[in-house]
Amino acid sequence: MKGYGLTVALPKGRLLAEALATLRGAGLDLPAPDDERAMFFKKGDLALLLLRNADVPTYVDLGIADLGVVGKDNLVEAGRELYEPVDLGFGACRVSLIRQPGDQGPIRRLASKYPRIAELWLEQKGLSADVIKLHGNVELAALVGLADAVVDVVETGTTLKKAGLEEREVILKSSARLVVNKTALKLKAGRIRPLIERLRQGGRSSTR
Amino acid sequence: MRPEGTRTYLGDEARARETCVRRLSDLFAAWGYEPVELSALEPFDPAHPHADRAFKLVDKTGDVLMLRSEFTTALIRALLPEGLPAGPARFRYAGPLWLREAPSELGRLREFVQVGVELVGVSSPAADAELLELAWSALELAGVKDAVLELGLPSFVRDTLEAARLPQEATERLRRAVDKKAVPELAELLDAYGVGGRVREAVLALPDLYGGREILAEARQYALSERAKLDLEWLEAVLAQLPPGVRLAFDLGMARRYDYYSGLTFRAFAPSLGFPLLGGGRYDGAMVPFAAGFALGLERLLEAAGKAFRRREDRYLASSPELARRLRAEGKVALLAHARDEAEMREEARAVGARFVVLPGGTQEVEP
Numbered sequence: 188m189k190g191y192g193l194t195v196a197l198p199k200g201r202l203l204a205e206a207l208a209t210l211r212g213a214g215l216d217l218p219a220p221d222d223e224r225a226m227f228f229k230k231g232d233l234a235l236l237l238l239r240n241a242d243v244p245t246y247v248d249l250g251i252a253d254l255g256v257v258g259k260d261n262l263v264e265a266g267r268e269l270y271e272p273v274d275l276g277f278g279a280c281r282v283s284l285i286r287q288p289g290d291q292g293p294i295r296r297l298a299s300k301y302p303r304i305a306e307l308w309l310e311q312k313g314l315s316a317d318v319i320k321l322h323g324n325v326e327l328a329a330l331v332g333l334a335d336a337v338v339d340v341v342e343t344g345t346t347l348k349k350a351g352l353e354e355r356e357v358i359l360k361s362s363a364r365l366v367v368n369k370t371a372l373k374l375k376a377g378r379i380r381p382l383i384e385r386l387r388q389g390g391r392s393s394t395r
Numbered sequence: 396m397r398p399e400g401t402r403t404y405l406g407d408e409a410r411a412r413e414t415c416v417r418r419l420s421d422l423f424a425a426w427g428y429e430p431v432e433l434s435a436l437e438p439f440d441p442a443h444p445h446a447d448r449a450f451k452l453v454d455k456t457g458d459v460l461m462l463r464s465e466f467t468t469a470l471i472r473a474l475l476p477e478g479l480p481a482g483p484a485r486f487r488y489a490g491p492l493w494l495r496e497a498p499s500e501l502g503r504l505r506e507f508v509q510v511g512v513e514l515v516g517v518s519s520p521a522a523d524a525e526l527l528e529l530a531w532s533a534l535e536l537a538g539v540k541d542a543v544l545e546l547g548l549p550s551f552v553r554d555t556l557e558a559a560r561l562p563q564e565a566t567e568r569l570r571r572a573v574d575k576k577a578v579p580e581l582a583e584l585l586d587a588y589g590v591g592g593r594v595r596e597a598v599l600a601l602p603d604l605y606g607g608r609e610i611l612a613e614a615r616q617y618a619l620s621e622r623a624k625l626d627l628e629w630l631e632a633v634l635a636q637l638p639p640g641v642r643l644a645f646d647l648g649m650a651r652r653y654d655y656y657s658g659l660t661f662r663a664f665a666p667s668l669g670f671p672l673l674g675g676g677r678y679d680g681a682m683v684p685f686a687a688g689f690a691l692g693l694e695r696l697l698e699a700a701g702k703a704f705r706r707r708e709d710r711y712l713a714s715s716p717e718l719a720r721r722l723r724a725e726g727k728v729a730l731l732a733h734a735r736d737e738a739e740m741r742e743e744a745r746a747v748g749a750r751f752v753v754l755p756g757g758t759q760e761v762e763p
Contacts, residue, residue: 189667250669272602274579364579370664370671372576373545373644376606387578 188251192232193378196247196255198240202363205277206256213385244269244366253371254379259361260340264301270367273386278363284308284356285329285347286336298334300325305338308358326350400505402694411697411704412508415537416489418704419510419691422536426529428487428512433469435491436460443468444655448496462493466690470513471682479683483517503670504694511675511690518685520632523659523677527633530663530673530689531641538701539665539672543642547649547660547676548630551614554623555597559590569598574650576602594619604647608634614647626658633659655681661689665699672696711758712740712749722753729753 188194195217197206203220211217218230220237228235236252243257244265260282262271282304298319299305305318316335321328325339329352340361341347341354365386372379397403404412420430437443439451439459449461463469466488489510512529514522527544534542552573556566565588572581578599585595597617604610604617611627618624634643649660660676673696675689697704711729713719722729730747734740740752744761751758 248669268575270576271580272576272578367576368669370669373605373646374543374664374666376644380606 188234191229191234193254193375194234194236194252196236196238196243196252198243198255198257198261199237200240202240202256202258202278203237206275206363209275209277209386210256210382213382215382241265247366247368250368250370252368253375254365254367254382256363257366259364260301260304260359262364262366263307263359264303266303268369270369270372271364272367272383273365275363275365275386278361280340280342280361281357282338282359282361283341283354284336284358285326285339285341285352286355287329288351288353290335292335294335296334297336297338298325298328299338301338304359308338326352398505400503402504402506407705407707410707412693414704415693415697415700416508416510418536419533420487420489422532423487423510423512423529426485426512426525428485431470431473431486431488433463433466433473433488433490435463435493437463437469444652445494448494450493450495463490464492464494466490466492466509466511467513467678467688468682471515471686474515475683480516483522484515485512486515487512508693509690510693511673511688513686513688515683515686518658518677518679518687520629521636522687523629523633524636526675526687526689527637527641527661530661530675530691533691534663534672536703537696537699538703539663539696539699540667540701541642542663542665542672542699543644545644545646545649545662545664546630546633547646547662548626548658549650549653549656549660549676550658551618551623551626551647552601552650553653554620554626555594555601555617558619558623559585559588559594559598561588561590570650570653573598573601573648576648578602601648601650605645607644610645610647629658657681658687668695668699670695672699707748709751710747710749711751711753712744712747712761713753714740714755718753718755 197203207217216230217233218228218235220228220235226237236246238246240257240261241264243255244262244267246252247255248267248269256275258278282301294314294316296319297305297316298321300321302318302320309316319334325337326347328334329337330350338358344354347354367379437460439461440446445464449464452460454460470486470488491506491508493506495505514526531544552570556569569581569584572584581599581602585598597619600617604614611630615627618627655678656676657679658677662671663673665672673689673691677687679685708728711722711727712732713722713729714732716731719729719731730749732740732743734743737754741761744752745763749761751760
């Protein structure tokens with residue numbers, strides 16, 4: 188953003204605490220997002236934006252934020268042209284194909300909160316099915332017959348088992364990525380490049 | 396309702412756009428680039444680089460047409476039936492383009508204007524240097540502050556990846572990872588394909604080969620083949636011919652469309668904008684043996700430009716047609732007043748943005 192040396196976009200929710208710790212550990216003196224209702228924080232010439240996960244790629248791609256942290260799942264789903272130079276390692280999960288146990292019928296309807304990942308998987312398998320975009324409790328769609336299968340996040344798999352569903356195929360392994368705007372990486376290389384180096388060396392361990 | 400991703404321009408904005416296109420055209424003309432006018436309707440061709448993203452229309456014959464989505468292809472295709480000129484030929488163009496699939500977001504419209512040039516029939520470092528200098532002059536003319544021209548060499552990426560001797564699909568996946576600077580994915584892919592040793596080292600180095608001129612020396616140690624070395628030598632030869640003052644950056648990991656671009660590619664960045672202002676490169680062999688060019692995005696350029704195009708010439712409000720004619724003969728912008736008396740004329744002058752009112756008795760400046 189204009190008027191700031193560096194603007195960072197971070198996702199609210201489960202990745203936030205680790206993202207903050209990792210970037211701080213790599214020497215980025217980020218403000219503390221201490222006000223729960225605020226979305227925008229500043230400290231020195233740094234600006235911090237708190238966004239929904241899926242919005243991080245948008246803000247970074249369009250150059251409002253110079254860099255951000257986002258799960259690989261949301262990054263693939265966004266389908267945007269970003270640099271993704273570092274796998275930060277935390278926030279590990281997988282995006283999988285989930286069906287009712289024993290269900291071998293054809294997949295005609297596929298429900299997911301990741302319609303793009305679902306489409307890419309279908310294309311890769313040479314299948315065609317209608318993809319239904321849902322916003323939450325996606326497993327339910329497979330249980331009640333809204334869809335023949337769902338594509339959803341699996342962290343440990345226990346929730347899934349409890350729901351009486353089966354993980355059939357891992358489509359994507361996800362973890363948090365550092366994403367960088369294509370212009371910002373070049374024009375602010377003096378700041379971003381060393382940050383990338385430190386994050387690759389394992390960020391927090393190399394705190395000075 | 397206005398279709399998504401389109402704009403209309405009025406007033407100051409419209410004038411700034413017109414001025415910008417005119418000044419750029421004048422600049423290109425001063426370098427000997429000749430104007431071309433190309434049809435906005437083209438026959439649909441599945442081999443066109445934007446075949447999927449172009450707007451389509453159905454002709455009365457039932458044939459599918461598409462709206463012009465790129466000037467380079469349109470220009471070269473217009474040249475081919477005429478027969479290519481023997482030596483270097485310089486062309487310039489300006490006009491709207493349409494892309495159906497472009498998301499209409501900040502800086503991305505579905506209808507947008509490009510101004511650009513193509514230098515056809517010659518392939519040499521001197522020709523590349525000419526285009527770079529011209530691109531830089533265009534940015535200077537627009538008063539873009541702190542612009543940087545970034546040079547890439549997709550052929551270097553191609554030649555490095557080809558050293559891994561992988562099937563086309565695998566090479567393409569590596570290319571995409573390089574272009575996104577996705578080092579984690581790149582390492583994973585190299586593991587999966589069993590690429591090791593110097594090739595692995597060179598491929599993994601590609602994404603980070605960006606920065607200042609020092610990058611070229613670093614790249615030389617990763618040049619695996621004779622061709623990769625020649626790519627770098629070409630780039631050095633281009634740099635030797637550039638005038639001082641051109642702010643340059645390098646990204647030798649830039650790997651977009653490297654089956655199309657045969658040599659140098661370049662883009663321009665400005666700190667105030669998250670997108671490149673211009674883009675271009677050499678595409679020898681893609682459609683004709685030797686050709687290179689670049690295009691500026693008008694909307695983006697104006698966003699990054701200084702006030703260069705915003706200024707309007709002083710306007711004179713004349714009380715009679717005779718006075719107005721005399722002022723125009725002097726080269727001034729003169730408007731004929733419709734007011735009946737002096738007081739009304741001052742009102743009118745403010746309304747039409749005239750700085751002066753001209754009466755038989757003399758010229759008076761109007762307080763804004």
